[in-house]
Amino acid sequence: MRIVRVANFVMPRSGGLRTALRHLGAGYRAAGHDPVLIIPGPAHSDEDTDQGRVITLPGPLVPRMGGYRLLLDRARLSSTLKSLSPDRIEVSDRLTLRWLGRWARRHDVRSMMVSHESLAGLLRLFGPAPARRLGDLLNARTAADHDQIVCTTAWAAAEFERLGVPNLTRVPLGVDLDRFTPANRNPGLRSRWSAPDDVLLLHCGRLSPEKKPRRSLEALHHLRKAGVPAVLLVAGAGPLRSALQSEAADRNLPVRFLxxxxxxxELAALLATVDVAIAPGPIETFGLAALETLASGTPVVVSSESALPEVIGSAGVAAPGEGPAYAEAVQTLLARPEATRRAAARTQAERFPWHASVAGFLDAHQATVAAPAGPL
Structure with missing residues (x-):
């Protein structure tokens, strides 16, 4: 069957959502279906890829968001969907694409909304008072407008379960266990950025307000204050980069912005080479970057406010609050024997193969598997 996926907030080159869409599309195709992805971009394009057909429709940039674009032209998107004659629609944006559930119902197409984030968490960025009330209202309408709601963690599902939503299912995302592996460890890369006795830390992700990257700098400050010879690598770009660079320089912190x-x-080698990674974002629903780090044999410190504690299990540590707690969590991980903590990280990641995610999504679509969906 033809499964048309529509997504906003997809970064041009990287990001967890882009990764998830690519692996799921490739899995749908391997299972004998016809996946089509529609995303926003600077101009129209239409190409065949390993994840199926990818159609880019023009969409404006979101101000101060580091490259995100939106599909705002409903007429053009509706016309494109109608021309594709989908059997299923899969939507990845609860804020601006909720209307597609109603479109699908009018055209007798089964629809799915995928929750890649906590709506209440996103709304809290604009003020805590109305977040829960407004989130409940929007989530109830989303569930009513779509045949299926898919959440990737229990944490993300909780805001729907609280409403008694009957059409809810949970399907974890996955990780590429062949690409991200401890075998990628590179001593030469390590010596480029740190001295032999240094503790090499990594913050990997967009440098934007909702990701809370300053927590990683604060963790570094408190570790060095405690006598830990830590160095922080920051892999990623975003609107806060200049401010973070200035802060690191002003505080004389050894931070390398990559x-x-x-x-x-190079990214796979970096994830396998550092001692500990920090993922401090409080509204992460699944955190593919953290899971890729675990697959590389590197433990992760995450925010206790996010969904990541259930993803990392005992292979990492969840930290509450701000920088001091993250520094303490890093020290907790470093106190474990290196071989033990690295083996535990890899073992945890192996619980999340992509082929299991593909099978779960297809089951939620009520789509049969026409061919074996092996490792992706």
Missing amino acids: GHITDPA
């Missing part, structure tokens, strides 16, 4: 890493092999 920017967006375009070479997949």
Whole structure:
């Protein structure tokens, strides 16, 4: 069957959502279906890829969000969907694409909304008072407008379960266990950024307000204050980069800003080489970057406010609050024997193969598997 997926807030080159869409599309195709992805971009394009057909429709940039674009032309999107004659629609944006559930119902197409984030968490960025009330209202309408709601963690599902939503299912995302592996560890890369006795830390992700990257700098400050010879690598770009660079320089913190890493092999080597990674974002629903780090044999410190504690299990540590708690969590991980903590990280990641995610999504679509969906 033809499964048309529509997503907003997809970064041009990287990001967890882009990764998830690519692996799911490739899995749908391997299972004998016809996946089509519609995303926003600077101009129209239409190409065949390993994840199926990818159609880009013009969409404006979101101000001060570091490259995100939106599909706002409903007429053009509706016309495109109608021309595709989908059997299923899969939507990845609860804020601006909720209307597609009603479109699908009018055209007798089964629809799915995928929750890649906590709506209440996103709304809290604009003020805590109305977040829960407004979130409940929007979530109830979303559930009513779509045949299926898919959440990737229990944490994300909780805001729907509280409403008694009957059409809810949980399907974890996955990780590429062949690409991200401890075998990618590179001593030469390590010596480029740190002395032999240094503790090498990594913050990997967009440098934007909702990701709370300052917590990683604060953790570094408190670790060095405690006598830990830590060095922080920051891999990623975003609107806060200049401010973070200035802050690190003003505080004389050993932070190396690597920017967006375009070479997949270099990123995989980096994840396998550092001692501990920090993922401090409080509204992460699944955190593919953290899971890729675990697959690389590196433990992760995450925010206790996010969904990541249930993803990392005992292979990492969840930290509450701000920088001091993250510094303490890093020290907790470093106190474990290196071989033990690295093996535990890899073992935890192996619980999340992509082929299991593909099978779960197809089951939620009520789509049969026409061919074996092996490892992706």
